[in-house]
Amino acid sequence: MSIILCKTSDIEDPGSKxxxxxxxxxxxxxxxxxxxxxxxxxxxxxxxxxxxxxxQQDQFLDLDKALIQCATHDALFTIDSGECIAGPCAGDHLTPLQLSIQGDEVHLEV
Ligand code: FES
Structure with a gap:
């Protein structure tokens, strides 16, 4: 089963939501x-x-928009794997979810 999250054009590249x-x-x-x-x-x-x-709302990336940054203690995570590469939880991972792109829609697979 999948949930439609948004259109692909709803999120800037690079950007987050x-x-x-x-x-x-x-x-x-x-x-x-x-x-x-x-x-x-x-x-x-x-x-x-x-x-x-x-x-801030929909702002998950660092200033360079190269990494995901936690606002609380500045941990940095790679965008493609969610691995924490700097900060208090270095070596830990964000928990990933599976997406699929169907036409111009971003779907969450659940
Ligand atoms: S809560 Fe995210 S780095 Fe501390």
Whole structure:
């Protein structure tokens, strides 16, 4: 089963966007990053403390838009794997979600 999140053009490249979705009857906060034509999705939950990652609505990336940055203690994560490469949870990972692109729509596979 899949949930339509948005149009591919709704997220700048590079850019990010948050969503609230129902997964297994639970409301969950997730976000999608668009980078170099590809889309990646993770739960909006820092492995350090469980805090939300964004520093402003839909702003999950660092200033260079090269990495995902946690707003609370500045941990940095790679966009494609979600691995924390700097900060208090280095070596940990964001929890990924599976996306598919169908036409011009971004779908979350649940
Ligand atoms: S809560 Fe994300 S780095 Fe501390």
């Amino acid at each position: 948050s969503f609230e979705v129902k997964i297994k009857r639970k409301t969950r906060d997730i976000f999608v990053v668009h980078k170099d034509g590809e889309f990646f999705a993770y739960y909006n939950r820092c492995p350090h403390t469980g805090a939300s990652l964004e520093w």
